[in-house]
Amino acid sequence: MKQFISTDDVPSVPRLVDIALNYKKDPFRDNTLGQHKTVGMIFLNPSLRTRLSTQVAAKNLGMEAVVFNIDKEGWQLEMNDGVVMNGNTSEHVKEAAAVMGQYFDILAIRTFPGLKNKEEDYTEKYINQFIKYAGVPVVSLESATLHPLQSLTDVITIKENWQQPHKPKVVMTWAPHVRALPQAVPNSFAQWMNAWGEADFVITHPEGYELDEKFSGNARIEYDQDKALEGADFVYVKNWSSYRDYGKILNTDSSWMVTNEKLKHTNAAKIMHCLPVRRNVVIADEVLDGPQSIVIQEAGNRVWAAQAVLSEILKG
Amino acid sequence: MKQFISTDDVPSVPRLVDIALNYKKDPFRDNTLGQHKTVGMIFLNPSLRTRLSTQVAAKNLGMEAVVFNIDKEGWQLEMNDGVVMNGNTSEHVKEAAAVMGQYFDILAIRTFPGLKNKEEDYTEKYINQFIKYAGVPVVSLESATLHPLQSLTDVITIKENWQQPHKPKVVMTWAPHVRALPQAVPNSFAQWMNAWGEADFVITHPEGYELDEKFSGNARIEYDQDKALEGADFVYVKNWSSYRDYGKILNTDSSWMVTNEKLKHTNAAKIMHCLPVRRNVVIADEVLDGPQSIVIQEAGNRVWAAQAVLSEILKG
Amino acid sequence: MKQFISTDDVPSVPRLVDIALNYKKDPFRDNTLGQHKTVGMIFLNPSLRTRLSTQVAAKNLGMEAVVFNIDKEGWQLEMNDGVVMNGNTSEHVKEAAAVMGQYFDILAIRTFPGLKNKEEDYTEKYINQFIKYAGVPVVSLESATLHPLQSLTDVITIKENWQQPHKPKVVMTWAPHVRALPQAVPNSFAQWMNAWGEADFVITHPEGYELDEKFSGNARIEYDQDKALEGADFVYVKNWSSYRDYGKILNTDSSWMVTNEKLKHTNAAKIMHCLPVRRNVVIADEVLDGPQSIVIQEAGNRVWAAQAVLSEILKG
Numbered sequence: 036m037k038q039f040i041s042t043d044d045v046p047s048v049p050r051l052v053d054i055a056l057n058y059k060k061d062p063f064r065d066n067t068l069g070q071h072k073t074v075g076m077i078f079l080n081p082s083l084r085t086r087l088s089t090q091v092a093a094k095n096l097g098m099e100a101v102v103f104n105i106d107k108e109g110w111q112l113e114m115n116d117g118v119v120m121n122g123n124t125s126e127h128v129k130e131a132a133a134v135m136g137q138y139f140d141i142l143a144i145r146t147f148p149g150l151k152n153k154e155e156d157y158t159e160k161y162i163n164q165f166i167k168y169a170g171v172p173v174v175s176l177e178s179a180t181l182h183p184l185q186s187l188t189d190v191i192t193i194k195e196n197w198q199q200p201h202k203p204k205v206v207m208t209w210a211p212h213v214r215a216l217p218q219a220v221p222n223s224f225a226q227w228m229n230a231w232g233e234a235d236f237v238i239t240h241p242e243g244y245e246l247d248e249k250f251s252g253n254a255r256i257e258y259d260q261d262k263a264l265e266g267a268d269f270v271y272v273k274n275w276s277s278y279r280d281y282g283k284i285l286n287t288d289s290s291w292m293v294t295n296e297k298l299k300h301t302n303a304a305k306i307m308h309c310l311p312v313r314r315n316v317v318i319a320d321e322v323l324d325g326p327q328s329i330v331i332q333e334a335g336n337r338v339w340a341a342q343a344v345l346s347e348i349l350k351g
Numbered sequence: 352m353k354q355f356i357s358t359d360d361v362p363s364v365p366r367l368v369d370i371a372l373n374y375k376k377d378p379f380r381d382n383t384l385g386q387h388k389t390v391g392m393i394f395l396n397p398s399l400r401t402r403l404s405t406q407v408a409a410k411n412l413g414m415e416a417v418v419f420n421i422d423k424e425g426w427q428l429e430m431n432d433g434v435v436m437n438g439n440t441s442e443h444v445k446e447a448a449a450v451m452g453q454y455f456d457i458l459a460i461r462t463f464p465g466l467k468n469k470e471e472d473y474t475e476k477y478i479n480q481f482i483k484y485a486g487v488p489v490v491s492l493e494s495a496t497l498h499p500l501q502s503l504t505d506v507i508t509i510k511e512n513w514q515q516p517h518k519p520k521v522v523m524t525w526a527p528h529v530r531a532l533p534q535a536v537p538n539s540f541a542q543w544m545n546a547w548g549e550a551d552f553v554i555t556h557p558e559g560y561e562l563d564e565k566f567s568g569n570a571r572i573e574y575d576q577d578k579a580l581e582g583a584d585f586v587y588v589k590n591w592s593s594y595r596d597y598g599k600i601l602n603t604d605s606s607w608m609v610t611n612e613k614l615k616h617t618n619a620a621k622i623m624h625c626l627p628v629r630r631n632v633v634i635a636d637e638v639l640d641g642p643q644s645i646v647i648q649e650a651g652n653r654v655w656a657a658q659a660v661l662s663e664i665l666k667g
Numbered sequence: 668m669k670q671f672i673s674t675d676d677v678p679s680v681p682r683l684v685d686i687a688l689n690y691k692k693d694p695f696r697d698n699t700l701g702q703h704k705t706v707g708m709i710f711l712n713p714s715l716r717t718r719l720s721t722q723v724a725a726k727n728l729g730m731e732a733v734v735f736n737i738d739k740e741g742w743q744l745e746m747n748d749g750v751v752m753n754g755n756t757s758e759h760v761k762e763a764a765a766v767m768g769q770y771f772d773i774l775a776i777r778t779f780p781g782l783k784n785k786e787e788d789y790t791e792k793y794i795n796q797f798i799k800y801a802g803v804p805v806v807s808l809e810s811a812t813l814h815p816l817q818s819l820t821d822v823i824t825i826k827e828n829w830q831q832p833h834k835p836k837v838v839m840t841w842a843p844h845v846r847a848l849p850q851a852v853p854n855s856f857a858q859w860m861n862a863w864g865e866a867d868f869v870i871t872h873p874e875g876y877e878l879d880e881k882f883s884g885n886a887r888i889e890y891d892q893d894k895a896l897e898g899a900d901f902v903y904v905k906n907w908s909s910y911r912d913y914g915k916i917l918n919t920d921s922s923w924m925v926t927n928e929k930l931k932h933t934n935a936a937k938i939m940h941c942l943p944v945r946r947n948v949v950i951a952d953e954v955l956d957g958p959q960s961i962v963i964q965e966a967g968n969r970v971w972a973a974q975a976v977l978s979e980i981l982k983g
Contacts, residue, residue, distance in 0.1 A: 071695055071698075071727075073723060103719060105715070107739065108710070108713060108714070110713055110715075113946070119946075119948060121845045121945065121948050125945070126942065126943030126944070129955070129956075130942050135715075138719045138723050138970060139719075139723075
């Protein structure tokens with residue numbers, strides 16, 4: 036694998052899932068693979084799970100992980116070409132990425148969208164500038180439109196929790212939130228569900244929250260949440276801001292919050308969320324604290340997803 | 352040892368002190384004990400000694416230490432149950448602690464008190480939430496009411512500096528400060544002196560600065576600083592805010608500052624302080640720069656205290 | 668080598684350059700030299716290259732590197748002696764440096780100048796306080812007046828790019844900038860060019876930007892940039908604020924920006940800059956993106972410079 040930005044970089048999703056599950060069984064099976072190798076983890080935004088699980092994954096492979104919060108420990112980068120840099124940006128990504136590419140074997144980067152300029156975000160301008168100039172493989176720790184380490188984790192977690200011969204019904208439902216959030220997680224989950232192909236995948240959200248069809252593809256969209264949830268085996272909960280009316284909050288209807296009542300016509304569905312989750316806004320306490328929630332197991336699997344990705348990149 | 356929050360977690364203080372002193376003699380004697388183990392060090396507040404000494408201690412045991420300044424690199428945690436999280440907190444400790452428990456073998460946490468709500472602080476609400484949900488052993492890097500790694504260090508340092516057959520007289524004296532500080536260090540020192548039992552322990556402070564008797568126990572309290580210091584072998588200096596009039600500064604009398612004059616009726620007492628110390632407010636330059644100060648040795652011993660604690664937890 | 672603050676600490680610049688180039692050929696040749704040793708990297712200011720390259724260099728030697736952003740993760744240090752510390756500083760450098768000296772085998776520190784008080788900056792008050800109290804070797808990660816790891820890198824890079832029998836003409840040129848910057852990089856480059864002795868060294872800048880002669884020594888100073896650049900083999904570009912009219916911006920003349928036009932009478936000079944560089948303010952895009960720029964190679968060499976310095980200090 037040459038980089039890890041989207042499913043396009045993955046020769047086989049099922050094989051990558053198997054590699055991850057093998058690491059879960061035996062975390063140190065490849066603990067010299069990363070010897071004398073270093074992954075630079077560059078954060079332009081906050082992170083808990085992605086940061087910590089990738090550090091642990093690197094160590095499991097015998098690889099060094101160097102964390103750099105460039106937004107706090109460094110300075111602001113210029114992402115536009117041809118600019119006279121007499122403003123707030125101190126260094127151009129052309130230099131910053133190329134220099135970090137001199138120091139690290141893999142460059143892992145988190146770059147959130149601004150949610151102001153749809154074209155800038157959806158052309159993935161920031162992470163593409165890093166890819167263009169780094170000169171080493173780049174791993175996305177979440178970019179403007181996708182969060183592939185999260186989605187790989189999600190596939191792993193569904194696979195672990197499904198032993199039936201038929202495909203599970205997986206429903207991704209929008210839920211309310213107090214802030215305007217990126218579409219990266221839902222875009223990415225849809226892309227991976229489509230690429231994996233082992234689920235009957237449904238998306239439900241209020242009108243106006245349609246995702247970019249580039250990612251949602253042929254997934255069935257259902258505007259009635261109750262109808263969508265009927266018979267669901269897995270419910271993937273997430274808020275996002277509007278893609279059409281870009282970055283806007285169009286709906287704050289708390290009846291979209293996931294409660295036990297909402298889940299009663301599911302097939303005792305397992306509940307998933309990428310976390311962090313705002314309790315009693317996105318999902319009710321009773322669900323998160325109940326037996327159907329698998330959000331902690333899901334977050335734990337982040338280690339094995341990251342380890343599979345780093346190992347495949349190390350193997351080239 | 353299952354966790355390290357207070358003396359209640361320590362089967363034998365003298366034995367733990369001996370383990371630490373053995374590491375001081377031979378830092379790398381157990382340098383494979385921590386192989387493939389990781390301690391997550393979670394800071395909700397600033398730290399110098401605790402942070403750096405624990406990192407060094409972990410490395411001495413062949414263990415990885417991952418530092419996470421959750422207040423700066425992550426987001427604000429919700430500590431209260433049942434809340435509708437539509438405010439400033441982005442993640443509940445139920446998820447954050449449980450997820451970090453998935454990534455680390457030991458979770459070490461610093462959580463300062465708010466000094467506003469005595470009950471919240473003295474029930475140790477924050478660190479107890481971590482203990483409840485982490486699912487792995489928790490080590491306190493200083494909590495609302497106690498600082499056990501500091502106190503273990505203090506016992507080690509007294510033991511190192513005392514070769515007489517009789518018990519040393521150890522006097523903990525309050526001293527002035529410009530800010531309202533927690534009672535964690537004096538509470539903890541008192542608790543450890545009482546649990547250790549190898550010192551004649553006296554506490555001196557202005558009226559109104561009495562500590563919670565849960566920690567001070569049967570220690571002799573003397574309101575006259577000069578009288579308390581008479582014949583002292585060790586003087587442990589520390590400011591704290593009032594426990595009774597909770598979190599308040601009741602006294603700014605600079606005559607409580609520790610000077611050479613103050614020490615002249617001691618038994619050439621060794622001077623201790625947990626650091627950081629405000630010079631010429633808490634302790635005079637002449638004392639800190641003089642031959643009686645052992646504050647640097649004391650700070651150096653933090654490594655061996657942390658190493659003893661981590662090793663005992665690794666051994667289960 | 669006992670410390671690394673300036674050329675005065677280096678027994679032989681050419682030998683140190685050779686050690687660095689040997690590491691570049693074989694990064695892991697001494698990968699057990701640093702076993703059980705730790706370098707503490709203390710930042711009072713932001714850093715990208717210095718931070719990351721030194722971390723990688725330490726790992727190459729099998730040494731642990733612990734990063735501590737004391738300005739963000741700790742608190743403000745008092746640098747003045749005899750002060751009553753009732754203000755904003757929480758800990759004196761006497762304690763902070765001595766304590767960190769207990770934890771680390773080498774203390775590496777970045778301390779920028781205030782650019783307000785010339786005497787305070789030029790006596791290197793801050794780093795000298797660390798040296799005085801640390802009790803272990805101190806490595807400068809850039810101090811008020813010098814940046815020796817950068818300058819060693821620069822000599823390495825010139826040597827790598829010069830195979831002629833005669834000395835190259837190396838021209839350091841001032842260039843415009845929007846902020847008042849320290850003189851540390853140009854002072855240091857001048858000091859190292861003089862100590863190395865293998866270049867015909869010229870400095871060009873507008874009047875009023877003369878550097879401290881302690882560092883520029885006998886270097887030829889030429890106020891006409893075009894004349895200075897004639898026949899140059901290497902052009903070292905850097906902005907600095909005035910030393911004479913201390914810390915001030917005296918000139919914003921954009922005609923000093925380095926462009927292809929400016930370079931046309933050079934000997935196809937290689938272009939160097941320590942980075943970060945503000946594009947189209949200090950150096951034009953056409954130069955940085957053109958074949959004469961070696962700024963990325965130069966930044967990459969930071970690893971080998973740091974590795975040479977750490978290894979020589981480990982060897983004592």
